[in-house]
Amino acid sequence: MTPTRSILFYTAAAALILIPGCKKSEERSASEKPAGTVLKVGIVTDVGGRGDQSFNDSALRGLELWAAGKKYTGTGYVDTTPAEVKATLPPDLAARTPPIEKLPGVTPLVLQSRAQEDYEPNLQLLADQGAGLIIGTGFMLENAIEAAAKRNPDSKFLLIDSPLLDAAGKPFTLPNVRTVVFKEEEGSFLVGAMAGLVSKDGRVGFVGGMEIPLIKKFEAGFKAGVRTTRPEATVLTAYTGSFNNVAAGKQVAQDLIAKGADVVFHAAGSDGLGVIQAVKDARAAGRQVYAIGVDSDQSHVAPDAVLTSMVKRVDLAVYETVRDLAAGRFTAGDAAWGLKEGGVTYAPVRIDFPQRAAVLEKVEDLRRQIIEGSIRVPATDADLASFKP
Amino acid sequence: MKRVFHGALPSLLSIALALAICFVALALSRSDVHLATDAYAQMIFGGVGDFPSFTESGRWGVLTRPWGESTSRAALLLLTGLSVAVAFSVGLFNIGAQGQMTVGALLAAVVGAHVSLPAGIHPLVGLLCAALAGAAYGSIAAVLKVRRGVHEVISTIMLNWIAVNLIENWLVTGPLRAHSEGTVSIAGTDQILPTAELPRLLSDGSRIHLGFPIAVLIALALWAWLSRLRHGFETRAVGLGPEAARTAGIPVERRIYQAMALSGALAGLAGGVLVLGTEFRFPAVLGAPYGFDGIAIALIGQNHPIGVAVSALFFGILRAGGTRMQLLGVHKSFPELIQGLALLFVAARYVWRKLLSGRAARPSPRSSEVQRA
Numbered sequence: 001m002t003p004t005r006s007i008l009f010y011t012a013a014a015a016l017i018l019i020p021g022c023k024k025s026e027e028r029s030a031s032e033k034p035a036g037t038v039l040k041v042g043i044v045t046d047v048g049g050r051g052d053q054s055f056n057d058s059a060l061r062g063l064e065l066w067a068a069g070k071k072y073t074g075t076g077y078v079d080t081t082p083a084e085v086k087a088t089l090p091p092d093l094a095a096r097t098p099p100i101e102k103l104p105g106v107t108p109l110v111l112q113s114r115a116q117e118d119y120e121p122n123l124q125l126l127a128d129q130g131a132g133l134i135i136g137t138g139f140m141l142e143n144a145i146e147a148a149a150k151r152n153p154d155s156k157f158l159l160i161d162s163p164l165l166d167a168a169g170k171p172f173t174l175p176n177v178r179t180v181v182f183k184e185e186e187g188s189f190l191v192g193a194m195a196g197l198v199s200k201d202g203r204v205g206f207v208g209g210m211e212i213p214l215i216k217k218f219e220a221g222f223k224a225g226v227r228t229t230r231p232e233a234t235v236l237t238a239y240t241g242s243f244n245n246v247a248a249g250k251q252v253a254q255d256l257i258a259k260g261a262d263v264v265f266h267a268a269g270s271d272g273l274g275v276i277q278a279v280k281d282a283r284a285a286g287r288q289v290y291a292i293g294v295d296s297d298q299s300h301v302a303p304d305a306v307l308t309s310m311v312k313r314v315d316l317a318v319y320e321t322v323r324d325l326a327a328g329r330f331t332a333g334d335a336a337w338g339l340k341e342g343g344v345t346y347a348p349v350r351i352d353f354p355q356r357a358a359v360l361e362k363v364e365d366l367r368r369q370i371i372e373g374s375i376r377v378p379a380t381d382a383d384l385a386s387f388k389p
Numbered sequence: 390m391k392r393v394f395h396g397a398l399p400s401l402l403s404i405a406l407a408l409a410i411c412f413v414a415l416a417l418s419r420s421d422v423h424l425a426t427d428a429y430a431q432m433i434f435g436g437v438g439d440f441p442s443f444t445e446s447g448r449w450g451v452l453t454r455p456w457g458e459s460t461s462r463a464a465l466l467l468l469t470g471l472s473v474a475v476a477f478s479v480g481l482f483n484i485g486a487q488g489q490m491t492v493g494a495l496l497a498a499v500v501g502a503h504v505s506l507p508a509g510i511h512p513l514v515g516l517l518c519a520a521l522a523g524a525a526y527g528s529i530a531a532v533l534k535v536r537r538g539v540h541e542v543i544s545t546i547m548l549n550w551i552a553v554n555l556i557e558n559w560l561v562t563g564p565l566r567a568h569s570e571g572t573v574s575i576a577g578t579d580q581i582l583p584t585a586e587l588p589r590l591l592s593d594g595s596r597i598h599l600g601f602p603i604a605v606l607i608a609l610a611l612w613a614w615l616s617r618l619r620h621g622f623e624t625r626a627v628g629l630g631p632e633a634a635r636t637a638g639i640p641v642e643r644r645i646y647q648a649m650a651l652s653g654a655l656a657g658l659a660g661g662v663l664v665l666g667t668e669f670r671f672p673a674v675l676g677a678p679y680g681f682d683g684i685a686i687a688l689i690g691q692n693h694p695i696g697v698a699v700s701a702l703f704f705g706i707l708r709a710g711g712t713r714m715q716l717l718g719v720h721k722s723f724p725e726l727i728q729g730l731a732l733l734f735v736a737a738r739y740v741w742r743k744l745l746s747g748r749a750a751r752p753s754p755r756s757s758e759v760q761r762a
């Protein structure tokens with residue numbers, strides 16, 4: 001009987017440790033300092049979460065590093081100096097006016113989602129915590145943002161990558177929700193144009209993730225870009241059917257390279273890391289092949305193999321929305337960010353190839369034409385079919 | 390009463406030990422006891438209601454919303470846990486609850502979106518279809534087992550992959566993808582009609598819906614069936630010893646078919662509750678692996694319907710509340726860690742029995758089923 005008693009005793013002891021713990025934090029939260037100038041901004045990531053090297057990390061960078069001036073260390077935040085933050089900005093953003101700098105009082109609240117059904121409760125939790133702005137990263141959060149925004153009319157919301165959609169799939173707006181979508185086709189057009197100029201044999205490849213309209217935008221823009229600079233070139237296309245299967249990306253890319261593609265662009269999330277890996281392997285075997293990354297500057301994944309990356313400025317969209325809110329200028333509604341708005345671009349080209357300067361000059365010239373509106377970049381297969389360079 | 394307590398003691402102690410170890414680990418890793426106590430307090434607030442914030446602000450929402458999150462998770466864990474427990478009772482180890490749940494969820498989403506019915510019966514029809522789909526899918530494993538002697542662990546694992554690839558990777562991204570305009574992407578299938586939604590018990594105050602009471606009623610019914618009715622008794626007899634049961638004149642094959650169909654139906658129902666209760670469509674990826682969690686819940690609940698209900702509610706609260714720990718910088722997977730440790734300790738029940746020794750060590754028939762499985 002003694003062991004039974006001792007175990008019960010320890011259980012009771014554990015419970016006694018826990019109970020005063022609860023009390024203590026009750027006192028604490030009751031005596032929390034008044035809000036004052038603190039602006040709580042919450043982010044709910046999609047299931048990709050922190051550390052995906054692209055989409056979610058980009059959104060977190062815009063809030064944590066740029067707006068709040070804090071660096072995440074795995075257990076908490078450390079403050080950074082303005083110079084440190086400035087060093088992380090690519091040249092085009094460093095030169096931006098007004099400059100990207102820390103916004104006083106911004107406090108990030110980050111909730112990662114373990115599964116799809118966490119989105120809505122996570123958004124609601126941030127609203128209950130008094131977040132002034134709540135950001136949802138990814139079109140998968142569309143439903144959840146819609147429900148949370150209707151239930152919390154006093155909180156502001158930012159949805160990235162999708163407008164609000166009703167049950168029939170038609171876009172609509174709410175007075176407290178801003179949405180930002182990107183004209184991925186415009187950025188993809190520029191990297192396509194570059195791929196057409198860099199390719200030796202006139203065969204380039206495109207690897208998509210899931211075959212959904214969002215990824216079709218990348219494909220259409222890329223193909224139009226290739227057609228503009230190299231009308232006779234062939235674009236080999238393949239889809240992996242997923243966004244989280246590195247092996248599938250590698251396999252598909254190896255196939256395209258074997259069929260003769262010498263520049264491969266991917267829009268396939270984590271599968272794309274496999275694409276870059278396949279290009280790296282082919283280079284090691286003596287082939288002159290390049291990869292083009294997506295979302296973030298992926299040059300660091302394979303510095304020799306990555307020609308450039310089609311960058312989506314999720315970080316900038318997040319930062320500017322936080323700044324608007326802090327300045328009392330938050331407006332609801334839908335925005336589409338293309339080259340003109342600085343929402344998409346290509347990452348700095350860090351490797352050398354024949355006629356590098358001429359190629360970059362040509363691509364920059366195309367960028368100007370798109371911004372002026374003299375080139376309209378197709379976003380769907382149908383538009384692509386009627387696209388004439 | 391005392392017997393019940395002694396039977397449940399290993400599970401209770403396992404959970405307490407898991408909570409204590411995670412507490413110490415958290416306190417040590419941050420060298421901050423206050424942070425650990427705060428994190429646990431946040432978990433309780435997020436799971437059963439934010440009482441401090443309620444007393445401060447008087448807003449009912451902060452109190453009632455956590456109930457919705459806890460119970461909607463608990464309902465899913467309870468149904469998949471019962472699914473595994475029913476299969477255990479006939480001596481089968483159903484790893485396929487995930488696949489059966491996926492099939493059920495899809496059927497519920499299709500019936501919810503594309504069939505017009507009056508509000509009262511639409512959700513019921515949806516749930517019924519989900520259960521039937523799960524039952525049909527679960528029966529495949531039973532047929533393979535009885536006719537061809539294929540071990541159910543192997544067949545259900547493979548059926549899981551078939552369901553996931555067929556439904557998530559093809560149907561939901563292909564033919565059944567939601568309609569949208571132009572270049573806009575929607576995750577998952579078409580939204581279900583408002584008539585098909587499971588009624589919310591507190592309207593807008595919380596997401597608590599009819600799924601949880603339904604799951605609890607099913608748990609009670611299963612308990613009565615297994616312990617009080619002839620078919621339930623025969624099912625358990627088959628689980629304890631098929632040859633002896635056959636000699637006693639029990640139709641063994643029929644009981645296996647029935648139990649696996651019931652097991653699949655419960656898992657399918659979980660899928661239906663997920664879609665009709667909170668998601669309102671088949672999502673792009675079917676959420677957390679509730680089907681696999683069901684195995685853990687069944688083991689911790691010692692395959693007793695009431696035990697499964699208690700452990701499902703507990704871990705539902707833990708999961709829902711665990712999200713709030715992130716506000717203090719605790720990793721998102723912390724609640725799963727607690728659940729995993731608790732399962733590990735439950736699996737080591739021999740040690741508990743030895744420690745508890747004496748009268749408490751009388752082995753119950755249920756625990757021997759688990760060990761055999």
